[in-house]
Amino acid sequence: MRHLLDTRTLGRAEALRILDVAEDMRDTQSREIRKLPTLRGKTIVNLFFEDSTRTRISFEAAAKRLSADVINFSAKGSSVSKGESLQDTAQTLQAMGADAVVIRHGASGAPHTLATSGWITAGVVNAGDGTHEHPTQALLDAFTIRKRAFGHASRGRDLSGIRVTIVGDILHSRVARSNVWLLTTLGAEVTLVAPPTLVPQDVSAWPTSIRYDLDEAIAARPDAIMMLRIQLERMNAAYFPTEREYARRWGLDPARLNALPEGSIVMHPGPMNRGLEISADAADSPRSTVLEQVANGVSVRMAALYLLLAGERDDRDDQGRDDQGAADAADAPGRPAREESAR
Numbered sequence: 321m322r323h324l325l326d327t328r329t330l331g332r333a334e335a336l337r338i339l340d341v342a343e344d345m346r347d348t349q350s351r352e353i354r355k356l357p358t359l360r361g362k363t364i365v366n367l368f369f370e371d372s373t374r375t376r377i378s379f380e381a382a383a384k385r386l387s388a389d390v391i392n393f394s395a396k397g398s399s400v401s402k403g404e405s406l407q408d409t410a411q412t413l414q415a416m417g418a419d420a421v422v423i424r425h426g427a428s429g430a431p432h433t434l435a436t437s438g439w440i441t442a443g444v445v446n447a448g449d450g451t452h453e454h455p456t457q458a459l460l461d462a463f464t465i466r467k468r469a470f471g472h473a474s475r476g477r478d479l480s481g482i483r484v485t486i487v488g489d490i491l492h493s494r495v496a497r498s499n500v501w502l503l504t505t506l507g508a509e510v511t512l513v514a515p516p517t518l519v520p521q522d523v524s525a526w527p528t529s530i531r532y533d534l535d536e537a538i539a540a541r542p543d544a545i546m547m548l549r550i551q552l553e554r555m556n557a558a559y560f561p562t563e564r565e566y567a568r569r570w571g572l573d574p575a576r577l578n579a580l581p582e583g584s585i586v587m588h589p590g591p592m593n594r595g596l597e598i599s600a601d602a603a604d605s606p607r608s609t610v611l612e613q614v615a616n617g618v619s620v621r622m623a624a625l626y627l628l629l630a631g632e633r634d635d636r637d638d639q640g641r642d643d644q645g646a647a648d649a650a651d652a653p654g655r656p657a658r659e660e661s662a663r
């Protein structure tokens with residue numbers, strides 16, 4: 321694997337390979353000494369142009385557990401225009417000998433620009449770009465769903481027959497987009513639920529069904545329900561009447577939690593707005609996998625960094641792509657727009 325930029329063009333075999341390596345990584349994390357020597361001597365730069373708590377820490381933990389050197393570069397607040405600052409920063413990283421760059425950026429497409437610009441030779445991992453994609457989040461979500469569904473028998477399995485319902489601010493969510501592509505590639509049936517104002521215009525081209533009523537979606541008995549954060553910082557207009565009204569119609573309140581079928585799980589990528597999209601009852605219930613998702617995130621990111629830096633380095637074109645995939649990618653939702661997202 322040369323880069324990990326999106327799940328839209330990630331093939332099934334490649335996705336399963338990352339999940340299976342993540343299983344191996346997870347097994348090493350229950351040992352007394354959790355640090356592996358695998359990436360000793362490699363330098364990984366965390367380049368965060370946007371706020372992040374768990375994703376940045378998760379990548380840092382993953383890199384350190386593989387014995388890589390980690391440099392954290394937090395570029396938030398930089399007033400230089402993004403195009404320029406990205407090039408300058410990239411060239412600085414190149415001069416410092418970065419082997420991999422983990423980038424989070426407010427502009428959709430920034431990781432792709434970095435990977436294809438020729439500014440750096442390092443592998444690039446997208447840690448969230450604008451409203452476009454967040455591939456490692458989707459991989460850790462798929463890992464969590466698979467683990468809950470199949471336990472020890474997870475390795476090699478896809479998500480055929482599993483029903484996942486994603487609820488909330490789909491419009492602004494890179495987590496939703498990455499999950500739609502990855503989960504459907506893995507065979508899951510994905511349903512989106514949102515107020516009409518928070519549904520992207522091009523959603524009809526997505527391999528999902530869409531509902532506007534959360535109670536009906538719950539009655540359809542999902543195996544996993546994924547609640548999304550209302551991204552107020554990306555909203556420059558009123559997308560719903562009041563927060564109270566949103567919580568009443570699209571929030572996972574105690575009654576809806578109880579209506580979920582037995583064995584189904586409640587997911588959230590964090591950070592949660594408790595009382596808005598998810599009630600405290602749901603967030604803290606035994607069904608909630610929120611903390612499992614965080615723990616699995618480290619294993620999945622270890623796997624991604626491993627495959628990028630220690631896996632077949634000569635296998636440069638092996639990204640599960642084919643020409644059709646590349647052509648389709650041009651029509652992908654939230655495709656690289658290279659604009660600042662509204663904050």
Ligand code: NCD
Nearest residue numbers: 375448454495549589590591
């Ligand atoms: C998500 C993100 O930043 O895209 N959070 C995360 O990575 N854990 C989702 C969000 O911010 O709502």
